[in-house]
Every structure is written in C-alpha cells, then in structure tokens.
Amino acid sequence: MRRIAFGPHVCGSLDEGALREWLVTDGRGGYAMGTVNGLRTRRYHGLLVVAGETPARRRLGLVSLDPVVTLASGAVVPLAAHEWAGGAVEPRGYELLSGFELVDGLPRWRWRIGDVVLEREIAMVYGRSSVAVVHRLLTGGPISLHLEALCTWRDVHGERTDGGPAPVVDEVAGGCVVDGAYRISGPDFRGAGEWYRGVRHREEAARGLTPTEDLWYAGSFHAELRHAGSTASVSAWADDLEAAPPPAEEVVAAARTRHRAVAAAAGPADDVQATLALAADAFVVQTAAGPDVVAGYPWFGAWSRDTMIGYEGLFLATGRESLGRSLLRHYAATLSQGMLANTADTGSVEYNTVDGTLWFLHAVGRHVALTGDTDLAAELLPALRSVVDAHLAGTRYGIGADPADALLRQGADGEALTWMDARVDGVPVTPRAGKPVEVNALWINGLAMVIKLAWQARTNAGAAVRAHPAALASFARRFPIARAGNGLLYDVVDGPGGDDATLRPNQLLAWSLPYAPLRPEPAALQAIGTALMTPLGPRSQAPGSPGYRGRHRGTPAERDSAYHTGTVWPWLTGPYVAAWHRLGVSAEQTLSDADGHLGEYGLGSVSETADADAPHGATGCPFQAWSVAESLRARRLSGP
Missing domain, CATH: 1.50.10.10 (Glycosyltransferase)
Structure with a gap:
C-alpha cells in the first residue's frame, strides 16, 4: 500500500493537520474518525461511532481519550487538542507531534517531549462495534499517563448540550458504562463527572451548521509507563456490554493482518x-x-x-x-x-x-x-x-x-x-x-x-x-x-x-x-x-x-x-x-x-x-x- 505519512511540519500545524482525516471502520457501518493533528473539526469525529439497524442510523459514543503525560520531573504535559466556542485552541498537543502515518490503513501518532516518545494506535474489531486505543512508550521515561474520557451519546448529525440531562455513567469493573449504551475499559479508572462546554467544530461552522456542543468528562484511566515498550490500552464497545473484546494490542494486530489480506485479495x-x-x-x-x-x-x-x-x-x-x-x-x-x-x-x-x-x-x-x-x-x-x-x-x-x-x-x-x-x-x-x-x-x-x-x-x-x-x-x-x-x-x-x-x-x-x-x-x-x-x-x-x-x-x-x-x-x-x-x-x-x-x-x-x-x-x-x-x-x- 502507498505510504501516507506526515512529519511535524503538517502535524504541528493547526490548519494543515486538521485538513487531513483518517478513518477506521468496523464492517457494520460504524467507525472511528478524526484528523492528523487530533483536532476534532466535525460533529462526526470520535473514537466510537455506532451503527444502528441501518448504517445511516449512527450514534456517537466515546468522543476522545485525551492523553496527559506527567514526566519524571513532575511536569504535566497535555497532548490533546480542542477548539472552543470563543476561538481558542487549548490544549495544543499537536505542537508536540513528531509524526503521523497510516500503517496498513491504521492511524499511528508519535508525540515527542524531549527524550520521551509516546505512540498511539487505533483499530476496530471487524464485525463488532468496538474500538481499541493502544499507547506505547518508545523512548525515555518513566512517565505517568492519564487518559481522560470525553463522552456523549447522541445522533451523529446533531449535538448534545448541558441544556439536557448529563450522560449517566455507571462505574463497573475496569471502567464505566455510559447511558447504558457502551462500555469503556482500561487501567485504573477514576470517575469524574463534568461538562466540557462549548467545544467547537470548524468544519460544521464552514458548512453553515451548528458548530458547538458540550461533552461529558466521564473519568480517566491511569498507567505508569516505566520503560520503552510499556503500553497502556483502552477499549470501548457498544454491543454485549458483558462480553469484552480481545485485548487492544491483539485488535490492532488482527486489523493490520486483515487489511493486508484485503489488499492482496x-x-x-x-x-x-x-x-x-x-x-x-x-x-x-x-x-x-x-x-x-x-x-x-x-x-x-x-x-x-x-x-x-x-x-x-x-x-x-x-x-x-x-x-x-x-x-x-x-x-x-x-x-x-x-x-x-x-x-x-x-x-x-x-x-x-x-x-x-x-x-x-x-x-x-x-x-x-x-x-x-x-x-x-x-x-x-x-x-x-x-x-x-x-x-x-x-x-x-x-x-x-x-x-x-x-x-x-x-x-x-x-x-x-x-x-x-x-x-x-x-x-x-x-x-x-x-x-x-x-x-x-x-x-x-x-x-x-x-x-x-x-x-x-x-x-x-x-x-x-x-x-x-x-x-x-x-x-x-x-x-x-x-x-x-x-x-x-x-x-x-x-x-x-x-x-x-x-x-x-x-x-x-x-x-x-x-x-x-x-x-x-x-x-x-x-x-x-x-x-x-x-x-x-x-x-x-x-x-x-x-x-x-x-x-x-x-x-x-x-x-x-x-x-x-x-x-x-x-x-x-x-x-x-x-x-x-x-x-x-x-x-x-x-x-x-x-x-x-x-x-x-x-x-x-x-x-x-x-x-x-x-x-x-x-x-x-x-x-x-x-x-x-x-x-x-x-x-x-x-x-x-
């Protein structure tokens, strides 16, 4: 397959990195989708978009997992990116991206913070509404990694705001269930419960549509990555909430193998x-x-x-x-x-x-x-x-x-x-x-x-x-x-x-x-x-x-x-x-x-x-x- 990769010149640009979008699908009409620099520019962007009885009836669940790195020095470095109704972009984690590439059709990011390089990969379980997000420490460390789960449960064509009820988050073993619709699982979940108000989608504004929504901070996952090769993974799924999908790293490997076979066929x-x-x-x-x-x-x-x-x-x-x-x-x-x-x-x-x-x-x-x-x-x-x-x-x-x-x-x-x-x-x-x-x-x-x-x-x-x-x-x-x-x-x-x-x-x-x-x-x-x-x-x-x-x-x-x-x-x-x-x-x-x-x-x-x-x-x-x-x-x- 053709190599598609970008360095810091594109990844670190607010505009250039936001113009290029990646897509991973689940074989049922659901998907995960976003941009090279991590900025959500559409109401449709998210990590778990679930198809209903037809592919057109989709709902957005897990919106993002915002990485926050704590270095050995005690410095706290957020790696996510959000645009707000007032025009500010904060945090600006894209400025630390050293690269993005599609590897066998799967997105991979690398952030560099001095000698620390953190990698993220995303894949979906084929035939199931389930996404896996894997983080891997490549160099440097030790670091503490927090992954903040921003959530909603709404029709992909609309918005959800604090004008209505907040999502119901029930803590379960290893994570939480949101609105009884989907489950998020990962290491050391700590519940929160707070609106992030006025998240802006610039592409919806350009299309003359409602550009803002509010997201619910359900809680965060925590892991200590002490040496190169250490990983922290989160899975989210919407069908059969009691049946966990395979481990996230296996999901990524299986998706890569399947994609190679699809191309070869x-x-x-x-x-x-x-x-x-x-x-x-x-x-x-x-x-x-x-x-x-x-x-x-x-x-x-x-x-x-x-x-x-x-x-x-x-x-x-x-x-x-x-x-x-x-x-x-x-x-x-x-x-x-x-x-x-x-x-x-x-x-x-x-x-x-x-x-x-x-x-x-x-x-x-x-x-x-x-x-x-x-x-x-x-x-x-x-x-x-x-x-x-x-x-x-x-x-x-x-x-x-x-x-x-x-x-x-x-x-x-x-x-x-x-x-x-x-x-x-x-x-x-x-x-x-x-x-x-x-x-x-x-x-x-x-x-x-x-x-x-x-x-x-x-x-x-x-x-x-x-x-x-x-x-x-x-x-x-x-x-x-x-x-x-x-x-x-x-x-x-x-x-x-x-x-x-x-x-x-x-x-x-x-x-x-x-x-x-x-x-x-x-x-x-x-x-x-x-x-x-x-x-x-x-x-x-x-x-x-x-x-x-x-x-x-x-x-x-x-x-x-x-x-x-x-x-x-x-x-x-x-x-x-x-x-x-x-x-x-x-x-x-x-x-x-x-x-x-x-x-x-x-x-x-x-x-x-x-x-x-x-x-x-x-x-x-x-x-x-x-x-x-x-x-x-x-x-x-x-x-x-």
Missing part, C-alpha cells in the same frame, strides 16, 4: 491499487438484512444508485464476488413497480431515482460477465424483465418509455430524479426533465444486458427484444448535436424548453458502458477534456455556461446550488477513462494526476467532490464509495 498491480482496494473495504458492510454499501463517511448510509455505480469496483475488482451475489439478490427482492428504492437515509424509503434501477441492471450484467455466474442470471431474469416491463408501461414520477421513440423520459414537479439530484428549498437545481442522455444510455445498455443474459440462460428476454433496437436507433438520431460537428451530445432532449446542449459529463455514459449506444469520437472526448477535466475528475458543468459555480462551499443552500453546476465529481473519472479505452487510448496520466489526493483529504481514499475552480480543494464526504470504486475500476482498465 484484489491482486493489485501497484501500491495505489492496493491502497484503493483497502479503501473500498470501508464501504462494504454487513447489516441485519445482508451485505450493503455505505455511500460515504461520515454522514451517508446506503444509497442504491451509489451502490450499483460502485458495484464493479467495490465487489468484482476486490475479490468479493460471492458477497456481491448476495447483495444483488437482496436488492432484486426489494423491487417495487420496477424500481429500486433510492435511500432510507431521510427516515423513509424513497423511490425517487430514474437511474438507480438501470444501474442495477448494469451491475447484474457486469457480475455475470466477469464471474460467469449464469445461475444468478437465470434466477434474476424474471425480476429484470419486470423492470423492463414497468419502464415500458410507465412507473413513478413520470418515468416511462415514450411510445414514439422507445426512449426513457422522466420528470415530476419538485423532483430531481437523475444523479444530479440537489434541491434548494424543495426546488430542483438541475431537474433535467425530459430524456436525459445518461438515463437513456443506461436504458439501452440495460435492455441489451437483459437480452444477453436471457440468451445465456436460454430463455425469453421478453419486451427488451423489441424495445432495444427502437431505442438504439432513436438515440443515434436524437442525441448528437449536429451543429457542433464534433460528436458532442445533448444533455437532455425533449425537455420543457426543448433540447438542452449544456456541456455536462453525463454523455460520457453514452460511450463508456458495455452496450453503449454510440462509439465515442475523439473530438468529442477532447472537447470534454478541455472544458471539464481537472486533476480530480470532470466538472459537472462547463465553466462559463449559465449557472456555473466554481466553489462548492458555504451554507447548505449554497453548497447544494453548486453540487451539480460545476463541482468536480471524481467518480466520473471511470466513464471518462472507459470512453478513451474504447478507442484504444490510455488515460494513465488522467489517473496519475489524482495520486496525490490519497494523502490530501480523506487519507488513503477519494473524496466525494471538489471545487470546480483551481486549486480544486476537496469537498463533501472525505471518503466516498463510488469515487473509490470508479478510480479502482479505471486503473484496472488502463493497467498492464
């Missing part, structure tokens, strides 16, 4: 592919209903569109074919009126996507093509034919095939049904009503997939046989912009205002899918590259076009307005590279441009989005499933 061609394969592992989770995909950390749960776009990269490129088969079967069983639900993150199941189901057809087709799993094809064909039938007859939100040309149309007041789905005050920013180019590319690709799978299963493909040639001919007639003369396509045809020629990256799918309706023209790809490409991937809209926004920052409304009107989306690198690949042209430079990003934002991973204008600072979720998946898939296309 993907058969990476280089250290970047190995790093991306491990990054993909964070998003594949087991829930009560079976395997699923977390769309992004720290705030997303499962989204069907993201899952199916990322399917090939997350499952087929990483040796998870069997798990992927289970996921596809589970999703097929949830179809309703020929549609997959988009997400339940909002608190209710929503079917408001025109493309998520079409991406599902694509995922099934890729699974069978790359694994030879014709048994799955035969099993799912009735469901796939029902999707085609429902789209031909018409389903929710005006989604249905136009009898005149067999192309798929969509649109409903107040809805944004394509992947460009942002709304501000309930009004879609890019509604794209009519016949969007990527939707119809997916439609034609899906029809061809069904025909191919039926042929392999020696069974009837149903209505797809009739719909495919008609839709294919209509696409070739309707979408090319004749006046452009370079092969570019309309973004939407037959919209309320006619045909929309806004230059967006959606047309890449018309050339990059396995059964794409058109072959790309070099001039078209060059035009897209010239207008849209950045080091992190394509912009969502060309600079200078009406409504273009170059920065994805500010309040929720400001960010949503820019979400698909210029903002860079790294996942689109996959279709861009695949389109060039169909012409026999390598896009290796496009991929290598993004290598440095692995150490810039979400460490070892790929962000959700980035600013459209230079220097293209990363935005959105620091760890995003489809960004990682498509980066990995694209590298395999361009690999040896």
Whole structure:
C-alpha cells in the first residue's frame, strides 16, 4: 500500500493537520474518525461511532481519550487538542507531534517531549462495534499517563448540550458504562463527572451548521509507563456490554493482518491499487438484512444508485464476488413497480431515482460477465424483465418509455430524479426533465444486458427484444448535436424548453458502458477534456455556461446550488477513462494526476467532490464509495 505519512511540519500545524482525516471502520457501518493533528473539526469525529439497524442510523459514543503525560520531573504535559466556542485552541498537543502515518490503513501518532516518545494506535474489531486505543512508550521515561474520557451519546448529525440531562455513567469493573449504551475499559479508572462546554467544530461552522456542543468528562484511566515498550490500552464497545473484546494490542494486530489480506485479495498491480482496494473495504458492510454499501463517511448510509455505480469496483475488482451475489439478490427482492428504492437515509424509503434501477441492471450484467455466474442470471431474469416491463408501461414520477421513440423520459414537479439530484428549498437545481442522455444510455445498455443474459440462460428476454433496437436507433438520431460537428451530445432532449446542449459529463455514459449506444469520437472526448477535466475528475458543468459555480462551499443552500453546476465529481473519472479505452487510448496520466489526493483529504481514499475552480480543494464526504470504486475500476482498465 502507498505510504501516507506526515512529519511535524503538517502535524504541528493547526490548519494543515486538521485538513487531513483518517478513518477506521468496523464492517457494520460504524467507525472511528478524526484528523492528523487530533483536532476534532466535525460533529462526526470520535473514537466510537455506532451503527444502528441501518448504517445511516449512527450514534456517537466515546468522543476522545485525551492523553496527559506527567514526566519524571513532575511536569504535566497535555497532548490533546480542542477548539472552543470563543476561538481558542487549548490544549495544543499537536505542537508536540513528531509524526503521523497510516500503517496498513491504521492511524499511528508519535508525540515527542524531549527524550520521551509516546505512540498511539487505533483499530476496530471487524464485525463488532468496538474500538481499541493502544499507547506505547518508545523512548525515555518513566512517565505517568492519564487518559481522560470525553463522552456523549447522541445522533451523529446533531449535538448534545448541558441544556439536557448529563450522560449517566455507571462505574463497573475496569471502567464505566455510559447511558447504558457502551462500555469503556482500561487501567485504573477514576470517575469524574463534568461538562466540557462549548467545544467547537470548524468544519460544521464552514458548512453553515451548528458548530458547538458540550461533552461529558466521564473519568480517566491511569498507567505508569516505566520503560520503552510499556503500553497502556483502552477499549470501548457498544454491543454485549458483558462480553469484552480481545485485548487492544491483539485488535490492532488482527486489523493490520486483515487489511493486508484485503489488499492482496484484489491482486493489485501497484501500491495505489492496493491502497484503493483497502479503501473500498470501508464501504462494504454487513447489516441485519445482508451485505450493503455505505455511500460515504461520515454522514451517508446506503444509497442504491451509489451502490450499483460502485458495484464493479467495490465487489468484482476486490475479490468479493460471492458477497456481491448476495447483495444483488437482496436488492432484486426489494423491487417495487420496477424500481429500486433510492435511500432510507431521510427516515423513509424513497423511490425517487430514474437511474438507480438501470444501474442495477448494469451491475447484474457486469457480475455475470466477469464471474460467469449464469445461475444468478437465470434466477434474476424474471425480476429484470419486470423492470423492463414497468419502464415500458410507465412507473413513478413520470418515468416511462415514450411510445414514439422507445426512449426513457422522466420528470415530476419538485423532483430531481437523475444523479444530479440537489434541491434548494424543495426546488430542483438541475431537474433535467425530459430524456436525459445518461438515463437513456443506461436504458439501452440495460435492455441489451437483459437480452444477453436471457440468451445465456436460454430463455425469453421478453419486451427488451423489441424495445432495444427502437431505442438504439432513436438515440443515434436524437442525441448528437449536429451543429457542433464534433460528436458532442445533448444533455437532455425533449425537455420543457426543448433540447438542452449544456456541456455536462453525463454523455460520457453514452460511450463508456458495455452496450453503449454510440462509439465515442475523439473530438468529442477532447472537447470534454478541455472544458471539464481537472486533476480530480470532470466538472459537472462547463465553466462559463449559465449557472456555473466554481466553489462548492458555504451554507447548505449554497453548497447544494453548486453540487451539480460545476463541482468536480471524481467518480466520473471511470466513464471518462472507459470512453478513451474504447478507442484504444490510455488515460494513465488522467489517473496519475489524482495520486496525490490519497494523502490530501480523506487519507488513503477519494473524496466525494471538489471545487470546480483551481486549486480544486476537496469537498463533501472525505471518503466516498463510488469515487473509490470508479478510480479502482479505471486503473484496472488502463493497467498492464
């Protein structure tokens, strides 16, 4: 895996060290997350974030373990870092950090206090809501180490303050239980009980959200580290409070071994592919209903569109074919009126996507093509034919095939049904009503997939046989912009205002899918590259076009307005590279441009989005499933 490490220049900087974030996951949708310099910049940062019955329903428990070192001289040195509502940062333990690195995907810090060097490592128990924090004296000593447990128990999207009841802390053998929800265990626990008021999260302030909360100081753990190699460890867990997890040092060793195996199972061609394969592992989770995909950390749960776009990269490129088969079967069983639900993150199941189901057809087709799993094809064909039938007859939100040309149309007041789905005050920013180019590319690709799978299963493909040639001919007639003369396509045809020629990256799918309706023209790809490409991937809209926004920052409304009107989306690198690949042209430079990003934002991973204008600072979720998946898939296309 690629080495990601920082010295005191970054670690000791309040701003630089706080921009880079690490993530450790538990395989269930829970996680531990924070920054290189230890400053909590988000409401989502903490050592024990617990997933509920779905990955989206998470709660923050153990917030931090603040180290305090007492030297042999009697000097007391706090090593934590907190920002307060008044703007002060205190203590400033990051100024003593000599280094940070990811070791097999696990974060490791080292503080130097003169001749004393103290190390911290964090890992989670895979398959259980449990975190282990190990401290080790490397040189110097003896020292006394106090670890102060700051706690809460709240929804990760909110705050808890002293305006409500304090957490109930019950002391038990070796530690305490907080609010009956999770247990903390370590050496020589001494109870406390005090509010730390006005802890500030600078990233939430920048996002226009409530930036402060209050934390409860539950107590501290104490150990004497007398010589090099001495350790002090704390564990916290939320399930089966009476069953302690393995010793913390064993948890770290097991996590490191597992991470190496995960990377190796993907058969990476280089250290970047190995790093991306491990990054993909964070998003594949087991829930009560079976395997699923977390769309992004720290705030997303499962989204069907993201899952199916990322399917090939997350499952087929990483040796998870069997798990992927289970996921596809589970999703097929949830179809309703020929549609997959988009997400339940909002608190209710929503079917408001025109493309998520079409991406599902694509995922099934890729699974069978790359694994030879014709048994799955035969099993799912009735469901796939029902999707085609429902789209031909018409389903929710005006989604249905136009009898005149067999192309798929969509649109409903107040809805944004394509992947460009942002709304501000309930009004879609890019509604794209009519016949969007990527939707119809997916439609034609899906029809061809069904025909191919039926042929392999020696069974009837149903209505797809009739719909495919008609839709294919209509696409070739309707979408090319004749006046452009370079092969570019309309973004939407037959919209309320006619045909929309806004230059967006959606047309890449018309050339990059396995059964794409058109072959790309070099001039078209060059035009897209010239207008849209950045080091992190394509912009969502060309600079200078009406409504273009170059920065994805500010309040929720400001960010949503820019979400698909210029903002860079790294996942689109996959279709861009695949389109060039169909012409026999390598896009290796496009991929290598993004290598440095692995150490810039979400460490070892790929962000959700980035600013459209230079220097293209990363935005959105620091760890995003489809960004990682498509980066990995694209590298395999361009690999040896």
